[in-house]
Every structure is written in C-alpha cells, then in structure tokens.
Amino acid sequence: MRFAFLCRDRPSPTGRKVAVIGAGPAGLSATGYLVCQGHEVHVYDKLPEPGGLMLFGIPEFRIPIYRVREGYEELREVFGVTFHTGTKVTFGERKDEGDEFVKETVDFNEIREQFDAVLIATGTWRSWIASIEGTDLEGVYPALEYLFRIKSAKLGHMSWNSIPPVQGKHVMVIGAGHTAVDAALESVLLGAEKVYLSYRRTIHEAPAGAYEINLLKQKGVRWLELTVPARIIGENGKVVAVELQRCKLGEPDESGRRRPIPIEGSNFQIDVDYVIFAIGQTPTPPFSEDVGIATDRKGRIVVDMRHMTSVEGVFAAGDVVTGPSKVGKAVLDGLNAAESMHIWLEGGE
Amino acid sequence: MAKRVFIDFSRCIECRACEVACEREHGGRSFISVFEWEEMAAMAMNCRHCERAPCVEVCPTNALYRDDDGAVLLAPQKCIGCLMCGIVCPFGIPELDSLNKIMMKCDLCADRRAEGKLPACVETCPTDALSYGDFNEIQRRRRGRFTRETIELTKKAEGFGLLQP
Numbered sequence: 001m002r003f004a005f006l007c008r009d010r011p012s013p014t015g016r017k018v019a020v021i022g023a024g025p026a027g028l029s030a031t032g033y034l035v036c037q038g039h040e041v042h043v044y045d046k047l048p049e050p051g052g053l054m055l056f057g058i059p060e061f062r063i064p065i066y067r068v069r070e071g072y073e074e075l076r077e078v079f080g081v082t083f084h085t086g087t088k089v090t091f092g093e094r095k096d097e098g099d100e101f102v103k104e105t106v107d108f109n110e111i112r113e114q115f116d117a118v119l120i121a122t123g124t125w126r127s128w129i130a131s132i133e134g135t136d137l138e139g140v141y142p143a144l145e146y147l148f149r150i151k152s153a154k155l156g157h158m159s160w161n162s163i164p165p166v167q168g169k170h171v172m173v174i175g176a177g178h179t180a181v182d183a184a185l186e187s188v189l190l191g192a193e194k195v196y197l198s199y200r201r202t203i204h205e206a207p208a209g210a211y212e213i214n215l216l217k218q219k220g221v222r223w224l225e226l227t228v229p230a231r232i233i234g235e236n237g238k239v240v241a242v243e244l245q246r247c248k249l250g251e252p253d254e255s256g257r258r259r260p261i262p263i264e265g266s267n268f269q270i271d272v273d274y275v276i277f278a279i280g281q282t283p284t285p286p287f288s289e290d291v292g293i294a295t296d297r298k299g300r301i302v303v304d305m306r307h308m309t310s311v312e313g314v315f316a317a318g319d320v321v322t323g324p325s326k327v328g329k330a331v332l333d334g335l336n337a338a339e340s341m342h343i344w345l346e347g348g349e
Numbered sequence: 350m351a352k353r354v355f356i357d358f359s360r361c362i363e364c365r366a367c368e369v370a371c372e373r374e375h376g377g378r379s380f381i382s383v384f385e386w387e388e389m390a391a392m393a394m395n396c397r398h399c400e401r402a403p404c405v406e407v408c409p410t411n412a413l414y415r416d417d418d419g420a421v422l423l424a425p426q427k428c429i430g431c432l433m434c435g436i437v438c439p440f441g442i443p444e445l446d447s448l449n450k451i452m453m454k455c456d457l458c459a460d461r462r463a464e465g466k467l468p469a470c471v472e473t474c475p476t477d478a479l480s481y482g483d484f485n486e487i488q489r490r491r492r493g494r495f496t497r498e499t500i501e502l503t504k505k506a507e508g509f510g511l512l513q514p
Contacts (some may be wrong), residue, residue, distance in 0.1 A: 001366075002472040005370060005373075005466075005473055008466060025366070025475075054475055058362075062362050062476060063362070063476050064476065067475050067476065068475065326364045326365060327366055327475055328364040328365030328366035328368060329364075331366045331369050331370075331473070332365075332372075335373065
C-alpha cells in the first residue's frame, strides 16, 4: 500500500517541518502527499508500529500485514520520514485503548511550537460500552481492545498470554458493524466454542451488511437479531451469562432506520464467558483539556474547508473529524488535508 | 503483453482507497468504482481493456487504440463524443466528459506506466485485491497459491491424508 503514490523520488526540501499525529490511513496518506511536496515530516504514534487500525485493528485476513509495512517502510527509507512510535502526543490526562505501548508522552503544545504545521489524525480509539449492570466484570472487553490485543500478538508486540483465552469458551459480541463482525470472526479463529452476535435491529439494518452477517452464520456464529443486553451476570467478579431483552422495530429514528423498542418481560439468559462491545467508537483527539481546538458534541474535531481546526496551523483529518468511516475515506481526507496544508505552508490561503 | 488490473473480488473490503487514488491521478475523476450490494460482497470494477474490445472495433474515428502494454486508450483529439463505445461496452465503462464533449475511460495510468510505476489503484489497495501484470502470469500465481493453501490445510488436518498414499 503506497502512500507517496504521487511521486517516485524525494524532491528537494522546502525547509518546512510538519508533524503528523497518528499513523493510520489518514495520517500516512497525508504524509505521502507532504513528502512529495518536499516537506520534512515527523509522524507520532502511540503504537509500536505505524499503520493504525489497518495494522492493529482490522484482521489480517482482510488487510495483509505486509502491505501496510511495505507502505510505511517506503515512507521511511525513500522519503526520509521520521516515525516516533510508542509516543503519545497529548494534553491533559486520558486513558485510551492501545495505551499499553506508550513509552513516551509529548505535550501537544510542544509539538505545535516545534513544527510549522500540525496534522491531527488520531482516529476513534475509544469504544462505547452500554451503560448496563455488570460491564465492570472480568471478561467484558471493548471490541477495539480485543482486536487490538489479537493483532498485537500476531505482529509480535505482545505475548499471546495477554490475549483473552477464548479457546473453548463462549463469546458474545454486541453490535453488527464491521468491528463486530471482525471480533466475531477472530473469536471463531481463536477456537471459541460458541460465538453469539447480538444486534438490536435485524439483518437488513446491520451496518456490516447482510452478506457479512450471512458469512458469519455459515461459520457457525449464532445470530441473535432484535436483542439488546439488559445486564451482564457475574460470579466471583467474572462474566458467566448475559441477560438479553427482545426488541421489536418501531418508527424510523433520525438515522432513518427503524428504532428498536425493547419488549417488557421478554428477557432471557445465555451463558457466556466473554462479552465484547462493538457498538461504536468515539474520536480520540490528542487533548482532553481545552487547547482552543473546537470539537462538536460527538467529540469530533471541527475543521473548515481547508481542514484547519480553530487553531491556525493545526489541521485535522480522518476519523477524528468524520467519525468512524473506512480506509479509503480516511485516505481521501488525509490527502485533501495535506493539500491544504501545503498551500497554507506556501503562503496561500 | 496483455497487462491488466486483476481484481480479486474476494479480497475487496470496500474501503474505496482505489477510487481515491484514481481521482488523484485523473484530475478528480475516478475510473474505477466500488459497488456494494446488501446481499453481496463489494466489487471493484474498472475497464477490462478487452482483448477483442468492442469499443475499439466500433469507434468511427479510430480514437480508441491499443498501446504497447495492451491498454485500450483514447486519443482525445480524434474523439467526436458519439457515445458508440459506451453503448457497445458490456460493462458500461466509457463515460462522456460533458465539458470537453469527448469520451473518457481508464487508461491504466499511462503516465505512471511511462515512468515505470504501477497504476495508482493497484499501488493504493491495502488488501491485495488489485494486482497489475501479465494476466497469465497472475493466473499462474493464483494456481500456485491455491496449491500452497491446500497443502497447508492438509498439514493442519492430521489424518485427513490428502497427500498420503
């Protein structure tokens, strides 16, 4: 996966320095564009390797590891990009998924002072967890953390002992998006005895699409549509079962999909050892306190037409701006932002 | 000879990075499109540069021609925008550029190939769904992969004994 696909060799340097925070598809494609314009780019990422969710979230059977490695290695070897891995850029205290590898913390404002322009492309690394009883039990995971641990072990950054031992166990994944599908498939591959997928609407509304859900069913995943977790039941601090409540579909909500309405007294229990929440992620910008960068009510960074945030010289792109999307969309956003950054760096509007 | 973009539908994750790269390469216009269907996998589709291309056959002004790599290209100065190529194409590939009043289609990134580079969509695809090369060579590689996977599978399933006498 080439990121600097616009040029082949490194052009003569412009003398300008750009910091890219986050080495996912948006950050890396922006980096590719900027080095093709001759800017010096430093990429910061809290993980031990660049690639973001393409490497640490999306399973290998979808995106081969070597494709991503090839891409960032070219940026480093041919275009002289400096990667600061294991380095979390932040302002204020906050714990996020994937923080296990942070060796060093750099102050966001320090980065702003050191570089001519900054691009924030830190994505959406916090998973939603339903606010129900029992989510603090051992065996409850946010989907991203679950997938992240599996991929980290595959990449050799984490020992297999740190992976939830789902072999021979019962796993329930809540949600029906791409992350949910991937979490269910990885559970099957890890040898879980039973894998359940609980979704509050039907297969026709599943964000991952009916095709993916049907593939899962063929692989033996039990599809529980029109169900919503009511509580997680534990014993000695560990998950032993989930209580689900059946739903029916009501009138369409603001997203245009029919709203699930829980049915009173329809609760039933399923014995499980692990519960994985894949019900959405929220943006994780590199600040948790006010640094003058505006975010909207969903936590997304607000940018103007030029992809610039409310702070001059600080740009943002990818999922941290758009909310969870797709690799291609993040690549596009990263390229557009990089183009604006280049124009701005060269003194244009 | 006969170099093509091979599309492995089973590997496409519908991320649309190919469309983005193509747009970049062709001034905001993508000549590869990813289609998604509720009941079906995603499918990326671009010009097949057919060996016996109906568009080349039907073009009244010889605006469509084949280059040394086997790509079907359009000479804009010859095109009269009659749409015939688009009508005969079974895949619905050629489109009308309404500004310049001529047809437009995938050129397998002629400029990039001239510099020894791969088409932009292939470079950008994160999943190996797109590959570029001699079609028969790609098929050979796929056959090789199939046999390798079969052997690995057999090794895993002890006692299954596909390779044992």
